[in-house]
Amino acid sequence: MDNSPPLSRTVSTIVALLLALLPSTSARTDCSTVKEEDGHSAYEACTLKEEDQEIKEAIAAFKESQQTQRDDIENRYDRWIRDVEQERDDRDRSLESQEERAKNAQDDLKNDKADKGVIDVAKARTDAIKKERKAQKTYFDKQIDYLEALLDTEIARLDIELAAYELRKRQGQSRTY
Structure with missing residues (x-):
């Protein structure tokens, strides 16, 4: 149990919280003292580490803002794909029924021993519906493939933007060595 006076505990708690909340400030202060204590080379190394940390934080913030865009894009395309799939399924059920x-x-015509020409016409109708159903499935599958490719393209664009942002942030950093 801590026997120190309450004010002392409060002050030490506040100092501990400030140190925990402000690591970059203390790191900057450390770089200033490093120059005095360890020389210019150590100071340069310290500031480079500090700069790298700032870059990492900026990149993380950029990634976070991009994640919102990524989620919006994925949700939009998922909704479009679901709509196309629903339309495909509805139309397929209709053609399946036909x-x-x-x-x-x-079959009724065959059972009734109808004229071969009439049966052939009925078979041609059935075949035409099968072909339409197959063509329709191909059409909707291609639409879905297209939407998925667009989604992949949009996500790749965001990845390129992130890589370009990181490059801009890091350009010139290596020239200071």
Whole structure:
């Protein structure tokens, strides 16, 4: 148990909190004292580390702001893709129902021993619906592929922006060595 007076504990608590909350300030102060204590080379190394830390913090802040953009882009494309998938599924169910009715009609004609020409026409209708259904599936799949490629492109653009930002921040840093 701490037996020091309450004011002393309060002051030491405040000092500890300030030191914990202000590490970069104390680091800067350290660089000033390093020059006096260890010389110019040590001071240069200290300031370079300090500069690197500032760059890392700026990059982290940029990444964080980009994450919001990334989330917005992903949500927008996910919504578009879901809409296309829903439309694809709705249309496919409709064509599937038409195909089923056409196939049943074709089977009924066969069972009724209808004229071969009439059966051939019914079969051609069924085949046409199957082909339309296949073409429709291909169309919607290509639309989804396109949206996914656009999403990948947008995310790649953000990655390039981040790399360019980091490059701008770090350019010139190596010239000080």
